[in-house]
Amino acid sequence: MLQDVRKDLGKLLRSLTPEAFDEQWEHIQVEWADQKAWLKYMAKEYIPTKERWAQAWRQHAHEGIDTNNYIESWHSNLKRNYLGRIRRQRVDFLIRLLSEEIEPDYNRAHIRTGIGFGTRYLNKAEQEGKKSAETLIFSEAEARVRVVSAELAMVDSFTKDDIDYEVKIRDNSFVACSCPAFSRSGLICKHMFLAQRVTTYNIQLEKSILPAAVVSDPETIVNEGRRDEKLHLVDKALTLMDLLADRSLFKRVQSSEDELDKVSTASLTQYISAAEGLLHMKNDVFLHKLDHAKQTR
Ligand SMILES: [Zn+2]
Numbered sequence: 001m002l003q004d005v006r007k008d009l010g011k012l013l014r015s016l017t018p019e020a021f022d023e024q025w026e027h028i029q030v031e032w033a034d035q036k037a038w039l040k041y042m043a044k045e046y047i048p049t050k051e052r053w054a055q056a057w058r059q060h061a062h063e064g065i066d067t068n069n070y071i072e073s074w075h076s077n078l079k080r081n082y083l084g085r086i087r088r089q090r091v092d093f094l095i096r097l098l099s100e101e102i103e104p105d106y107n108r109a110h111i112r113t114g115i116g117f118g119t120r121y122l123n124k125a126e127q128e129g130k131k132s133a134e135t136l137i138f139s140e141a142e143a144r145v146r147v148v149s150a151e152l153a154m155v156d157s158f159t160k161d162d163i164d165y166e167v168k169i170r171d172n173s174f175v176a177c178s179c180p181a182f183s184r185s186g187l188i189c190k191h192m193f194l195a196q197r198v199t200t201y202n203i204q205l206e207k208s209i210l211p212a213a214v215v216s217d218p219e220t221i222v223n224e225g226r227r228d229e230k231l232h233l234v235d236k237a238l239t240l241m242d243l244l245a246d247r248s249l250f251k252r253v254q255s256s257e258d259e260l261d262k263v264s265t266a267s268l269t270q271y272i273s274a275a276e277g278l279l280h281m282k283n284d285v286f287l288h289k290l291d292h293a294k295q296t297r
Pocket residue numbers: 165177178179180181182189190191192
């Protein structure tokens with residue numbers, strides 16, 4: 001069964017024309033009609049970005065990542081992170097795994113970077129960088145990014161013809177850039193956004209992403225008129241934290257296999273995603289404290 005899926009996916013990836021691609025996608029939807037969750041996952045996460053990975057749209061791409069690299073990186077990620085765990089189990093479990101585990105993980109990567117989770121988590125400079133990266137037409141964007149190895153991509157400067165920057169890759173994520181903007185601020189720069197746009201890698205920064213309001217609008221921080229409103233919000237946050245702190249349900253599941261069987265992997269993964277998102281947001285709220293701690297060290 002696993003072989004059949006791979007074969008059908010391989011055909012999809014290697015279809016030479018958009019028409020052949022559409023035909024193969026139709027075929028997959030009919031052939032695997034019973035795998036609804038997986039088809040939904042494909043339709044949501046892969047089909048809308050087909051120009052990025054399907055050969056039908058990529059015949060003239062000699063630079064950047066070609067279709068084979070795309071498949072390889074996707075497969076190696078799949079193998080390393082997911083298949084290892086189920087090697088000895090039945091292969092049709094893979095289909096369930098794809099929809100239950102990989103999808104939430106994929107979403108989590110987006111929450112961590114703030115991309116796709118709403119641009120409000122990017123500050124003004126980052127939003128502008130993202131826009132610069134998005135205004136280029138795709139083939140031009142692609143020509144400006146060269147993935148040199150599993151650790152390094154080279155990205156052309158937007159302004160100077162003879163300069164390119166080193167964008168570091170770690171665990172399939174862009175983590176740093178050698179340009180002045182990133183070196184100065186540690187914020188996501190346009191080179192990282194550009195590289196993210198044309199490859200299969202995410203952006204992942206250890207430093208949480210700055211919300212625009214805190215840094216760019218000091219008036220709202222000191223404005224006395226807002227204190228009541230803010231105190232009310234703090235109260236609300238504390239109430240929610242008390243509710244979240246109740247561990248009894250998790251403990252019960254932890255100590256009873258019967259209870260454990262009743263909760264799904266997907267819902268647990270989603271809970272963790274949301275909790276990690278909250279932790280990142282907490283860092284954002286108290287960013288001034290983090291900055292202060294850094295300075296006094
Ligand atoms: Zn940069």
